[in-house]
Amino acid sequence: MHTDKGFSHQFTEALLQWNRTENHRQMPWKGEKDPYKIWLSEIILQQTRVEQGLKYYERFIKTFPTIQDLAAAPDQQVFKLWEGLGYYSRCKNLLEAARFIANDLQGVFPNQYEDILKLKGVGSYTAAAIASFAFNQPYAVLDGNVFRVLARIYDIEEPIDTTNGKKNFSRLAGLQLSREQPGIYNQAIMDFGATICKPFPECAACFFSDRCEAFLQGKQLLLPVKEKKIAVKERWFNYVVLQHKNVIAIKKRASRDIWQNLYEFPLIETSGPASLKEIHLQLEKGFGFSHHDVIFKKEIFETKQRLTHQVINFSFYQAETCEVKDIPGFIWVGWEELNHYPFPKTLQEYIINN
Ligand code: SF4
Helix, strand or coil, X not given: CCCCHHHHHHHHHHHHHHHHHCCCCCCCCCCCCXXXXXXXXXXXXXXXXXXXXXXXXXXXXXXXXXXXXXXXXXXXXXXXXXXXXXXXXXXXXXXXXXXXHHHHCCCCCCCCHHHHHCCCCCCHHHHHHHHHHHHCCCCCCCCHHHHHHHHXXXXXXXCCCCHHHHHHHHHHHHHHCCCCCHHHHHHHHHHHHHHCCCCXXXXXXXXXXXXXXXXXXXXXXXXXXXXXXXXXXXXXXXXXXXXXXXXXXXXXXXXXXXXXXXXXCCEEEECCCCCHHHHHHHHHHHHCCCCCCEEECCCCXXXXXXXXXXXXXXXXXXXXXXXXXCCCCEEEEEHHHHHHCCCCHHHHHHHHHC
16 A cells, blocks of 8 residues: 555545546535535435435425524424435434524534534534535545545555544545645545446546556455455255155255255254264154164265355265155155256255265
8 A cells, every 4th residue: 555645645636636627526515615504415415315315405405594494493394304315313313403503502503523523413424524515624524435435546455344444544534635625625535436436436537547556456346345244154954865765755945945945855954063963863853753763874975055145064864764754744756756856956966976
């Protein structure tokens, strides 16, 4: 990663230049200096897409042109106007903050970052946006767009969703900020992330591609990194291939679990690797076989299968029964007929190889 000041300066300058000449992203609150309107737009956009938030913003500004108008409105009217936006705690906080400003601050919106941050429902991102857009104070915004842009131009593999990652990105965002034009810079980097350095970036149209670390290494789609991946569940499937002479016990999977409607052998699922003794015991308890009814013939065969959110550990036990026992849900079919039934991939492979 570049640590020299020259690199961050180059990006900031190039970004501001792009913003002056090529950034055509239009939004009604862009260039707005009224902190009330900026605050309103930011709260609406907290969990809402721009296209959806736009009409709500316009309706709110039309109905409540000033913060005093909003503060004086009955709860019901404000909630009705918010209807359809979801996350109603935002609306509750909006009203509480508007009434606090109208009553306790004589209707004057706070003009210092620390005071803005104290308003109900305002976090560090929103406070930085208001402080920089309305009051030109040097606070860098750090939203999903900014994380993505910084991770790529500097090639940072540190996860953005850890405490340390957030702290380091926040420090870097502060270093990158234009001290002379913090509001314009903040809006520009978010516009750049939303229109060029998107999740699938348009590097061919990017003014910084000759210096972007991720692009130069072909890593742009791998960044930013998140630590919290979707948990992969590990499972242990122990199949007992019960055979009597030439027939095998199989059953259709009916539960809403994986492989619904495919066939399988008697299954004993355990929470970890199981011993032969445990399998014997479960075969007795679950399928009604007594200890002498079944003879385990062969060493177990083990394999693994990875699914999107699961890893299945398979163990197959071949066992001979003394009779064709009636097991609820099971049918007994000949080995050669097994290919008429659909089986999950690993079971199919097992059948072919045995
Ligand atoms: S070159 Fe591509 S990845 Fe790098 S900043 Fe530009 S758009 Fe983003």
